[in-house]
Amino acid sequence: MYKVGIDVGGTNTDAVVLNEKFELVASVKVPTSSDIETGIRRALKQVLEKAEIERDKVSHAMLGTTQCTNAIVERKKLAQVGVIRLGYPATASVLPYTAWPDDLVEKLSGKYKLASGGFEFDGGELSAFSETEIREILRSWKGKVEAIAVVGVFSSLKNEEEFRVAEIAAEELGEKIPVSLSSTIGSIGLIERENASILNAGLFKVMERTSSGFEKALQSEGIHRAEVFLCQNDGTLMSIEYARKFPILTIACGPTNSIRGAAYLAGLKDILVLDVGGTTSDIGVLAGGFPRESSLAVDVGGVRTNFRMPDIVSIGLGGGSIVRRDGEEVTVGPDSVGYRITEEALVFGGETITATDIAVRLGHATVGDPKKAEQIPLDFAEKAYQKIAEMTEVAIDKMKTSSGDVEVVLVGGGSLIIPNQLRGVRKIIRDENGAVANAIGASISQISGEYEQIYIYSQKPREEALQDAESKAREKAKFAGAVPKTIQVVEVEEIPLAYHPDNATRLRIKAVGDLV
Template sequence: MYRIGIDVGGTNTDAIILDEFHQLVHSVKSPTSLDIKTGIEASLRKLLQESSIDKTQITHAMLGTTQCTNAIVERKKLATVGVIRLGYPATASVPPYTAWPDDMVEKLSGNYALVHGGYEYDGQVLSEVDEDEIRELLAAWRGTVESIAVIGVFSSIKNDQELSVRDLIHEVYGEEYPVSCSSLIGSVGLIERENATILNAALCKVIETTTQGFVNALEEEGITDAAVYLCQNDGTLMSIDYAKQFPILTIACGPTNSIRGASYLAKIKDTMVLDVGGTTSDIGVLQDGFPRESSVAVEVGDIRTNFRMPDIISVGLGGGSIVRVDESGKISVGPDSVGYRIGEEALVFGGSTLTTTDIAVRLGLADVGDKRLVSHIEEAFAKAVQAEISAIVEQAIDKMKTSSEDVQLVLVGGGSIIIPDSIRGVAGMMKVENGSVANAIGASIAQISGQYEQIYIYAREPREACLKDAEAKAVKQAKLAGADSDTIELVEVEETPLAYHPENATRLRVKVVGKMK
């Protein structure tokens, strides 16, 4: 029995095979192609050819991809979206798409409607949904929007209106029509939750293309019976059907794969992880084996959102980062990189661009390429560049700390050869075997998660009953994502009292995890 894990990075696409005991059988790295799909196919083909395993014994295949992130950042391959906000006339002063970049609004069509519906902060009805109003709107939008986002005011307390509108859309447009409900995606805060829901709706075509492309690539290589999963940004997996409902959950899954892989390889559940790629370095924190989540609103493609995101800092430092010296003699490293062209452009490979990898080879930290091609670099200069690399890493680590104490650091990623052996603020640094493919390993060993978040009013319903309800709904999400119901267990409960509410209202977030079926 084997598992295949593929992780698409900005520079390389990594692919690995694990056996039934989660031991690494083989790994490969291929340059990430511009269309991504070609790079995945090349890595998969190379992996299978070099490992010579029995393809019929492959039971699971996992993909961590940057497709959805790229689509938002590059404004490409996005669906046109219709936005239905339930909350008229109370929310008319701040319409949807407020503070969005103009090019993004234009790309998504900018169609929105403020209709009757929504709840007050204490769960009382603001106004009832007008079914005729919705039907008229859908008749007007027919053929002009490819996906719909439904956002109800305070739907985080009660979401039945959102779900009833979703059912109505499916009745009018068909069961397969993509609809995103904000109560299932974002947290408290109307505008940020709405923004996340619109982005989720816009990604429906991208995720369809990505998942189908991965399945086709597997079938072309003769892998037809494997269960296929995509990586989520909390370090867990989800089924293809679940990913099609919540494509936004793939955003930032790359760093979380690396963090989970680092935890597995280092056999440590609580530490800081530095993942150095070819273009960027990502720093995250492991808490009980899972990546720490961000507690603040996060911008995605210059759009402020509040859906679940990992607490990650990314800096423009990698193995392909370009080293420059200005007229005054000041050294700069990155943020631009030669990326997947490092094998052609770095000095040690016969190129003409000075990169951080060249510096690492000159100082004896790495043995790649031809070290004679960097022998002309003065040692003092190389050490000055190394000091600049250290400063970039130290500053990023300080931002991730929650205390002034020195931290333990696990170092992974193919670009980790550029990191000095000693960094201020780091008590100990661990470099793990197979750390260069920690991202693909993290994708392969991950579990399935389910998460549910809602505001409960403890004055009306006992706390224990609320906890049971939230856990049951989280378990339902985990099952939908592909978890084996017999293995699901509760791993996290977070309660946040809402000070402004007179009846002891609490934002309750529950997370469960289980094994793959």
Template sequence: MSIYRIGIDVGGTHTDAVLLDENNQVIAETKAATSADVSTGIFHAMKAVIQQGQVPRNQIKYAMLGTTHCTNAIVERKRLNEIAVIRIGAPATLAVKPLIGVPDDLREKLGQYVYIVRGGHEFDGREITKLDETDLYRIAYEIKGKVNSVAVTSVFSPVSRGHEARAAEILQEVLGEHIPVSLSSEIGSVGLLERENATILNAAVVNVAKTTADGFIEALKNEGIEARVFFGQNDGTLMSVEYAVKYPIFTIACGPTNSLRGASYLSNTSDAIVVDVGGTTTDIGVLIHSFPRESSLAVEIGGARTNFRMPDLISIGLGGGTIIRVGEDGAFTIGPDSVGYQLPEKGLIFGGDTLTATDVAVGLGKVQLGDPAKVAHLDKSVLEKVYAELVNHVEQAIDKMKTSAAPVPVILVGGGSILLPDELKGASEVIRPNYFGVANAIGAAISQVSGQVERVYSLQELGREKALEMAKQEARNEAIKAGADPDQLVVVDIEDVPLAYLPGNATRIRVKAAGALAKVEETEVV
């Protein structure tokens, strides 16, 4: 029996969906307008691609979703959990309270129940002071019935997780197993405040992730499909529903990484720069061994500074729906605002009244779309200048992402990439693969499952080889928990950075393991 999979990715303008066979060949593809509530657009895209594919529904065994639900919830400050924030770090960290530097409106939402208890560790795993379990029990009874999610952060927990683990045991003993507890050692890396912020945001979007997952599974069942569901992660891999509900923060920025993975697969290229042009923005990222390059910088999400893993991306306000304004003297501005999903109504070539980047490309004969007669009256010399500036914006962004002046392959994907020419400065070649318009959904569908660990180890105690082996095994275990086949796991990335400013020959080790999805049995359902 053939086994099929659905891949869906939510963008700012369109929600793309594809149906692939067991050889990852495209059977059907579609684009639907991204809806304000996100979910409606997902359901429309899913329904359309299933009907178009005309394959037996009982043979669709996998469904992958890359979604912006959690990002939107944080940015809009909506649908967030009622959370408690517990830091294990008194008396060492009392000078700087949790949520310092977070925007006032977000702090107001998430800072109702904030506590600092005694405990925490040094960088080498030694206790700063004993964990105050009595205080934790007091806090647990105080917040019982008032919160539905808890964020726990301990000093240097990436080195020693004992205090966080014990805190979780106490909280769930009092609050119940149904109350999720997010632990910073499982989310962020070294750097207390940024790791704490990432953990707080994770705790705040647990319900959003669960509601999204339940809705997606229910929608599949309504279509007569019993499939295993996976969510896209922001490192270009997948995770199971259970894993996604525990670590929803990892879905943030999964859209661009899906595009990078799809671009790599469609072009059969492992190292390149990917330019993903949508209706509203253009995202530029870098492929290294077929996976997105990760950012080494702290990243702001909804105004909160965090340090959990994120892809290294540049986003510019340029897409198919970008609004172009031309003055009487021929001076012009490009965006950054866009008509977005309303392009088929507002673009000049479709009978609308707004000049967009797509209209410019059509007016110059570079793209065949809509009614070219609607833009025939525009001054070609002005359009040429606008187009040159559009391309220049992209070329400058590509240059910023390069680590040397040498030309590199550039892969163009996304529906808006039809706007760009076949030659770009700084590119050794420009690749526009088949199905480039739905590369993001394909990336979601074909991705592997991964696990990653990032810890500080004291080589004085363990030795380098033992520390590396421990990190590799932890990464493999994380991948298996996320839904990977244990027999097909490989370590795809190792980073070992000595920390000269710490005593004890300390080093930070980051390991990622990835592998194919665990095989689904013909009788297995969600």
């Protein structure tokens, strides 16, 4: 049986076929199309033809996509969202959508209501929850919103009111209206959790189109029996049903795919990875086999959120980065020719000097027609190459946890532009299949489930709380598509809340299992 992995980047769409021993059978790299789906179909068709395998023997198909990220950044294809915050009047001083970019608020409708409900930090009632009030709000939005986001004060501690609102929404607006509950998406911190929930609600149409398009592409190529998964941003997979419920979890899945794929190729579980694409370079760390998560609030499209995100440093440096002279200085990026590199770079017959042209001019790479790069002055090329090295060194230093030199796994289609010697780097590991590490990462991933809640140990003993959180994390992994008997807990995080008088603790558990 075979696995097909596809990763859609801003410049290229990569596809691979792995056999049951996780050995690479075939790989292709095609330009990402403007409509995404065409590029996926083209990559899928080419990799299957190259692999020469029977379609019925494809058992799993995985997709890593930037669609949700792009929708937020470009403000396109987002759903109209209605936000219900449970916590009036206590939270009226800071309203929903505070500090959001105006154009994004407009795209999401900007509709919100503050309703009674919510809890104190000790679990006590903030104000009386009113079903009548919720029904009136939902009825006033009928036909005006396409998704609902529900946010309760301290729902990380008690979330029954959020779930009751979801039930009422199904009764008033119909079962097909998606409802995002903040307690299932973000962490503690009302505003950041609310922001993540609103974005999740706004992305459901994007995910519906993306997942349906992937399924249609598979069917068009005669793949009818494969289990279909999408990539999460923690380096694991989720079923299509789970992805449609939590589309925000696909944001930043591209870098995590590359980190997992790079580590697999290098045979390592703890390593720093540099993934160089056509437009950007991403630097991340694999710790214990999974990408290191960020401990800080993360900005997504100009919105501050606190849902799970990988710890990644991204810089505007890639194979297609445009190189210019600025007085006595030379600049590289951040703008790029992107997927048009085979048309616009000098070595491919174009008229734009790119980072790839610089590497070719200095003899560090051989792509396209090297003679066409000879028009670049040597001193200009050397300054540009030095700039590329400096940008890379600074980014790597930001991810290091000590001052010592480190080993780096270098992958990505644009990795040919990176010098072999970098300050602060002891060894650079390259692999012949590194150009498609992202698609390999998508193919080898497991299924995960994560559960987070605030427990008050004086009310629920620690062991009982741990068992409760573990069982819910296992259920999430199962819902995401993991085989129950293979699910194992891989991470337990306990953070005491110092301001709470009754020994309250934020407990987060992550469980991982194998594919169906």
